[in-house]
Amino acid sequence: DKFKIGVSIPTATHGWTGGVNFHAKETKARLEKVYPDLEIILVTAADPTAQANDLEDLVSIHAIDALVILPTDGGPLTDPIRRVKESGALVTVVDRALTDNTIHDVYVAGNNPELGAVSAKYIKKALGGKGNIVILRGLPIVIDEERFDAFMDGIKDTDIKVLDHKHANWNRDDGFTVMQDFLARFPKIDAVWAQDDDIALGVIEAVKQAGREDELFIVGGAGMKDIIKRVMDGDRLTPVDVLYPPSMISTAMEVTALKAVTGAPIKGEYIVGSPLITKENAKDYYFPNSPF
Amino acid sequence: MSATAQAENHDAVVLSATGIYKNFGPNEVLHGVDLDLRAGEVHALLGENGAGKSTFVKILSGYEAPSNGQLLMDGAVCRWTSEEAEDAGVILIHQEFNLAEQMTVEESIFLGREIKKGLFLNKGEMQRLSAEYLEALDCKASPLARIHDLPISDKQMVEIAKATSRNARVLILDEPTAVLTGKETEVLFKLIDRLKAQGVAIVYISHKLEEIERIADKITILRDGTWVGSYPAKDLSKDDMARLMVGRELNDLYPRINPPADTAPIAMSITDFSSPGKFEGASFELREGEVLGFAGLVGAGRTALMEAIVGLDSQSSGSLTLYGKVVEFKGLDEARNHGVAYLTKDRKEKGLLQSLGMCPNFSLFSLHKFSNLLIDGRKEKDAFHAAIETFDIRAGDLSVNVGSLSGGNQQKLLLAKVMEVAPKVVIIDEPTRGIDVGTKSQIYHFIAELAASGHSIILLSSEMTEIIGLSHRVAVMCAGRLTAVLKGDEIEEHEIMRYATGLKGNAVNE
Amino acid sequence: MSSVTSQLDQKLGLKLDLKTVGPFLALIALFVLGILVNQAFLSTGNLTNILTRSSFIGIIAVGATFVITAGGIDLSVGSMAAFISGCMIVIMNTLAATMEPGIMIVLAGVLASIILGTAAGFVNGFLTTKGKIEAFIVTLGTMGIYRSLVTYVADGGTLSLNRATRDVYRPVYYDDFLGIPFPVLVFLVVAVLGYIILNRTVFGRHCFAIGSNENVARYSAVHVDRVKTLTYIVQGLCVSIATIIYVPRLGSASAQTGTLWELEAIAAVIIGGTVLKGGYGRIWGTVVGALILTMIGNILNLTDSISNYLNGTVQGVIIVVAVFLQRGSWRLSKKKK
Amino acid sequence: MSSVTSQLDQKLGLKLDLKTVGPFLALIALFVLGILVNQAFLSTGNLTNILTRSSFIGIIAVGATFVITAGGIDLSVGSMAAFISGCMIVIMNTLAATMEPGIMIVLAGVLASIILGTAAGFVNGFLTTKGKIEAFIVTLGTMGIYRSLVTYVADGGTLSLNRATRDVYRPVYYDDFLGIPFPVLVFLVVAVLGYIILNRTVFGRHCFAIGSNENVARYSAVHVDRVKTLTYIVQGLCVSIATIIYVPRLGSASAQTGTLWELEAIAAVIIGGTVLKGGYGRIWGTVVGALILTMIGNILNLTDSISNYLNGTVQGVIIVVAVFLQRGSWRLSKKKK
Numbered sequence A: 001d002k003f004k005i006g007v008s009i010p011t012a013t014h015g016w017t018g019g020v021n022f023h024a025k026e027t028k029a030r031l032e033k034v035y036p037d038l039e040i041i042l043v044t045a046a047d048p049t050a051q052a053n054d055l056e057d058l059v060s061i062h063a064i065d066a067l068v069i070l071p072t073d074g075g076p077l078t079d080p081i082r083r084v085k086e087s088g089a090l091v092t093v094v095d096r097a098l099t100d101n102t103i104h105d106v107y108v109a110g111n112n113p114e115l116g117a118v119s120a121k122y123i124k125k126a127l128g129g130k131g132n133i134v135i136l137r138g139l140p141i142v143i144d145e146e147r148f149d150a151f152m153d154g155i156k157d158t159d160i161k162v163l164d165h166k167h168a169n170w171n172r173d174d175g176f177t178v179m180q181d182f183l184a185r186f187p188k189i190d191a192v193w194a195q196d197d198d199i200a201l202g203v204i205e206a207v208k209q210a211g212r213e214d215e216l217f218i219v220g221g222a223g224m225k226d227i228i229k230r231v232m233d234g235d236r237l238t239p240v241d242v243l244y245p246p247s248m249i250s251t252a253m254e255v256t257a258l259k260a261v262t263g264a265p266i267k268g269e270y271i272v273g274s275p276l277i278t279k280e281n282a283k284d285y286y287f288p289n290s291p292f
Numbered sequence B: 001m002s003a004t005a006q007a008e009n010h011d012a013v014v015l016s017a018t019g020i021y022k023n024f025g026p027n028e029v030l031h032g033v034d035l036d037l038r039a040g041e042v043h044a045l046l047g048e049n050g051a052g053k054s055t056f057v058k059i060l061s062g063y064e065a066p067s068n069g070q071l072l073m074d075g076a077v078c079r080w081t082s083e084e085a086e087d088a089g090v091i092l093i094h095q096e097f098n099l100a101e102q103m104t105v106e107e108s109i110f111l112g113r114e115i116k117k118g119l120f121l122n123k124g125e126m127q128r129l130s131a132e133y134l135e136a137l138d139c140k141a142s143p144l145a146r147i148h149d150l151p152i153s154d155k156q157m158v159e160i161a162k163a164t165s166r167n168a169r170v171l172i173l174d175e176p177t178a179v180l181t182g183k184e185t186e187v188l189f190k191l192i193d194r195l196k197a198q199g200v201a202i203v204y205i206s207h208k209l210e211e212i213e214r215i216a217d218k219i220t221i222l223r224d225g226t227w228v229g230s231y232p233a234k235d236l237s238k239d240d241m242a243r244l245m246v247g248r249e250l251n252d253l254y255p256r257i258n259p260p261a262d263t264a265p266i267a268m269s270i271t272d273f274s275s276p277g278k279f280e281g282a283s284f285e286l287r288e289g290e291v292l293g294f295a296g297l298v299g300a301g302r303t304a305l306m307e308a309i310v311g312l313d314s315q316s317s318g319s320l321t322l323y324g325k326v327v328e329f330k331g332l333d334e335a336r337n338h339g340v341a342y343l344t345k346d347r348k349e350k351g352l353l354q355s356l357g358m359c360p361n362f363s364l365f366s367l368h369k370f371s372n373l374l375i376d377g378r379k380e381k382d383a384f385h386a387a388i389e390t391f392d393i394r395a396g397d398l399s400v401n402v403g404s405l406s407g408g409n410q411q412k413l414l415l416a417k418v419m420e421v422a423p424k425v426v427i428i429d430e431p432t433r434g435i436d437v438g439t440k441s442q443i444y445h446f447i448a449e450l451a452a453s454g455h456s457i458i459l460l461s462s463e464m465t466e467i468i469g470l471s472h473r474v475a476v477m478c479a480g481r482l483t484a485v486l487k488g489d490e491i492e493e494h495e496i497m498r499y500a501t502g503l504k505g506n507a508v509n510e
Numbered sequence C, D: 001m002s003s004v005t006s007q008l009d010q011k012l013g014l015k016l017d018l019k020t021v022g023p024f025l026a027l028i029a030l031f032v033l034g035i036l037v038n039q040a041f042l043s044t045g046n047l048t049n050i051l052t053r054s055s056f057i058g059i060i061a062v063g064a065t066f067v068i069t070a071g072g073i074d075l076s077v078g079s080m081a082a083f084i085s086g087c088m089i090v091i092m093n094t095l096a097a098t099m100e101p102g103i104m105i106v107l108a109g110v111l112a113s114i115i116l117g118t119a120a121g122f123v124n125g126f127l128t129t130k131g132k133i134e135a136f137i138v139t140l141g142t143m144g145i146y147r148s149l150v151t152y153v154a155d156g157g158t159l160s161l162n163r164a165t166r167d168v169y170r171p172v173y174y175d176d177f178l179g180i181p182f183p184v185l186v187f188l189v190v191a192v193l194g195y196i197i198l199n200r201t202v203f204g205r206h207c208f209a210i211g212s213n214e215n216v217a218r219y220s221a222v223h224v225d226r227v228k229t230l231t232y233i234v235q236g237l238c239v240s241i242a243t244i245i246y247v248p249r250l251g252s253a254s255a256q257t258g259t260l261w262e263l264e265a266i267a268a269v270i271i272g273g274t275v276l277k278g279g280y281g282r283i284w285g286t287v288v289g290a291l292i293l294t295m296i297g298n299i300l301n302l303t304d305s306i307s308n309y310l311n312g313t314v315q316g317v318i319i320v321v322a323v324f325l326q327r328g329s330w331r332l333s334k335k336k337k
């Protein structure tokens, strides 16, 4: 009978996961068309517990032959994923590493530290190694931690001063309010590292409201179409963006599907880089019809 | 202490209060009240509404702390909480019920005194005992029934059972019979005699003077919170009592109300009203200017019938004509708008919002009168103050919550609330519950004036004298059926009881 | 509740007590704290920000005051806001495709918002009263429903208002009148109206009556079900008003919009002194409650002396203390009972 | 509420009514739905999964039943769970550093969990009763506090139990006794104990009394404050028990752990027929409520036919309908009044 691939991803709670959901659904449709004897079951979970439940169900109800998972959090899900592995399924882990890297057959790794590093590198260059910046962080979870540490590492022993950093939860509204307060607090800000494009959009509005567009620039992250458009248009407020493609889920699904039909023994790691998106290369990353 | 042991030291002063004062905020409601309670003695406490009786007994039983003065239990000074008082055997049956509506009878009776078997509740035992206590009061309520579902009189019986279950040395009953019928009152009196014999000291508050005459050994009288005096019961006639508490001579209790002329139009006529499980086939007519009494035992279905008439029972059927016009009330507001008002007997659960002030309570039923788009606060206040006058409602401070009004004043407020809509037809269920004699006659005269001025009144009461004293005709209900409508000389206690108990008469239709 | 007040009155012999001024005390305390933490707190810019922000939660909380006073509760307001903003954007974008951008499109959006808010509120009310289902369950259900619907409409992503319409609409959030930002004005108007309706109209009275004893209300010719349903409709309207000023801010809505607003709104109401079990409500208390909540967040953003991770702790402590401050009165009066 | 029951009793003359069997009806309906959607639903594997999962929320909800029956509410359970698991992990890891892995370390963790649960519950209870602050505010505050504390301890990341200890601890979640997984057994024991305590002890009865009328209870020599505080401690204990079986499952804790569990727990309680305003509670109803909630989640995984975005909608609809089913009895009885 059909070869079953279970795909478990986080609920679309913010822009980036929304993108993941979009690409997953789209790829599911595409692959099921291409490979008739392939069935893909797509489930979404809001938190590790729920995702662990989903994994159990994928095994006990759908008896999947392969799992593609973007863990809500690597640590807690290591064990549940191991159990899926033990059930004989092929496991492809996406983006977030597990605490035990012997489990996955395929690992399509996003590179959070790189996102931080690339952002740092650009800001350092753009500011000529000195200036005041503020940072808006995501949710207090591992990913945010990795990005942040890498960034700080990237600007250490420069004269770049981090005035303050606060969590904006990868949320536009929080980005807006936090930035408003930063602007109220700090008379001179040279750059903002928003780390994520949702936050960046909030920041942009706050800056416009304060009428301080000319004083600073903003570096977001992930590659949301609105931001990429601005980069393409050469908006000086958002000169660049750092890619963290939600489409990595598609890559993972394709690889896994390929294995399913060819039976080819694929193992290994695919590192999805975080290239800098500039006015020049922006059009290559612009997908107007994606919701993200 | 065992019954015999108590029997020995009869006449010993158990509990005595001297110079008790009480203030609520700025206003003082008790000004130096004294009282000696002796074992095996029934001590009646008399006073107008708001005189301070309830407050005083709350102090005796630790629910309120005196602002000044002293309590002596067996000669020892005590400043106690209700809990300590109860442990010492001083038990109060509150005027306003002190029961949790959602709990069962058994749970209520043993609340705070649960019987345990090891770690666990001994439900069997508690149910058995509750059944016993209620039996002793021949109350039909099941120990498993929810308080919420009990007719109001059974609630009172539960309160009494609860009290008797705590072998009391001092039992304080604050207007216990206000919600009881004659029969039930008799049962209570038997109980009181039993307790007397056991040497229990009893404080008895009531506005029904014949009861006082019947059971009191001593009488203490309060007037506006001042101690008027304590007298041996036999020295006082009912008129003396009335005079002493009101402070002036009382004219005749029941005013003379001229019967409506035969030409008087039919104000309201009910045909074949029924509601499954409550009453059936009720039909009667009410003339303009007439007072139609409704007698019956508890649960006879009088209240249920009246509630159905005013549109509070969505499952009832039957046709209703007002001044010859057929109408149907889908809700109480429609009845109100057609000039028919209903005064409930359940003051606390259906009548007044205990946690809100007096004014909002007063205007709640007639609010439309004071509001076109917005509520006219001044108009409302004026009407409120007028009503305070008319119904002689006494509260130290007009801003207090209804919950802290004296029982009788709550009843007056309820009456004021209902009358404010100026109805043509008034249905009054137990209008004088907890009302002092002075005010009672005021209310009776008020009813008389209503009738005289062309209003029509339906009067539900468990006080036979009230029914007989005021009604032109008396309808009697028994087990959900209208068994008789008596007029003229037929209106007489025993005759009524015969119909009420079903000894006489089957459903009659006019 | 109010008994406390009146008893105190008698105690102190004056018509003012901790319970009444409580919220203000808490507010002032926070104000002082803010100044101590950072001078920037006092800058007009910052104060305006606080007021403007508080208007969303504030407006919604005004509605919640009605629901709660009448003994109900509405958990769905947050997702309702997300849902309504989502629909507004979709509708305005579709119109923009057919006609040239302009005030008309925005008005259409506003109209839609109001209709949706009323409808959503009615659904909550109807299910609670006629369906005889606990308000908690009904609104928990609709909470999930509205949020997932917006996710569905947004296809998991974010709905963004098209540029042209946005530019027409933008002033509604960003402009001001005599220096007072529009959102604040709207908040003010809603609060004043709310106050009048709750305290000066039959409907408001009936809310109090139902909240403090449904049975008595019924025996006083109050249409319990109708009034309750109306409270949910009022809530729905307030939510739609809030969204009308929210959408122009970022011009977008997503599954994330308005998460936990329900909690904030209810918190604002309770902090303001309204009783969760019903029977007693205070609009201006609610307003202060909303201000307090927003201010806490703002103050935390004005300092880096405490680790971000501990924000929640500080927030929690401040809320509890703030409420404790104003409930001081309880101590004495409760004892008397 | 309960009046309905007894009135019906009188009506039907028997001790069984929709309200009592209601939750089961809903459960059965869901069961049938599950089978219709997918045969695999019936597989022992799947059924065991459902039971095992429901035990977290279930155990917490048993505690919530006490709090709510006594007229309180506890919003902090979710973050409390996160906080406790966090501390457990830290403690066990520290110990593991000094001594060799083994049962002792786990026991130490368990002990710590119980102590923390009791303490946390006491704090909630104390602030509510002695501090005279609404339970809603208190627990909203502690909710924020516990969550931010775990974030702080985890330094914004995830706390993971070290491998060695994990292997010792794992069986507590994954093993079974006579085919019944341990978590289910624990759930069963907690439920039975809860039932006995609520319905067969003085404490339980006093919870009912306080919930249905605090003043009456106080006048009847019930130690209101003590009993209320105890209910929060019971809640805390239940949370700690839940975490004790949660930790071995995922072996980690983070700021996200247990988010919205409070809502699920309360929902389970209300679905089970307990009254949110207090005075009436049913443990086994709560158990069924927890099962219903878990089952809904499971059923959504049975099929791929509906967009994941609509999960919330389906969930919401099912919850409302489920509760509507069991409240059917209300219709008649409400009319009578």
Ligand SMILES: Nc1ncnc2c1ncn2[C@@H]1O[C@H](COP(=O)(O)OP(=O)(O)OP(=O)(O)O)[C@@H](O)[C@H]1O
Residues within 6 Å of the ligand: B024, B029, B047, B048, B049, B050, B051, B052, B053, B054, B055, B056, B095, B394, B395, B396, B397, B400, B404, B405, B406, B407, B408, B409, B434, B436
């Ligand atoms: N908690 C309270 N706060 C303020 N005033 C109170 C309070 N309790 C009682 N009062 C006032 O004390 C006075 C006496 O009340 P009390 O209930 O003792 O009268 P009473 O003799 O029992 O009258 P009734 O015969 O109507 O029951 C009344 O004016 C009442 O308003």
Ligand SMILES: Nc1ncnc2c1ncn2[C@@H]1O[C@H](COP(=O)(O)OP(=O)(O)OP(=O)(O)O)[C@@H](O)[C@H]1O
Residues within 6 Å of the ligand: B148, B149, B150, B151, B152, B153, B278, B296, B297, B298, B299, B300, B301, B302, B303, B304, B307, B345, B460, B462, D007
């Ligand atoms: N067992 C019961 N369960 C629920 N409600 C009841 C019950 N008995 C009576 N009621 C309600 O209580 C009110 C009084 O009804 P009841 O039949 O006792 O009137 P009644 O005969 O006038 O009693 P009373 O003689 O005490 O006035 C009505 O609203 C009725 O619906």
Ligand SMILES: [Mg+2]
Residues within 6 Å of the ligand: B053, B054, B055, B095, B174, B406, B407, B408
């Ligand atoms: Mg009295």
Ligand SMILES: [Mg+2]
Residues within 6 Å of the ligand: B302, B303, B345, B429, B460
């Ligand atoms: Mg009657």
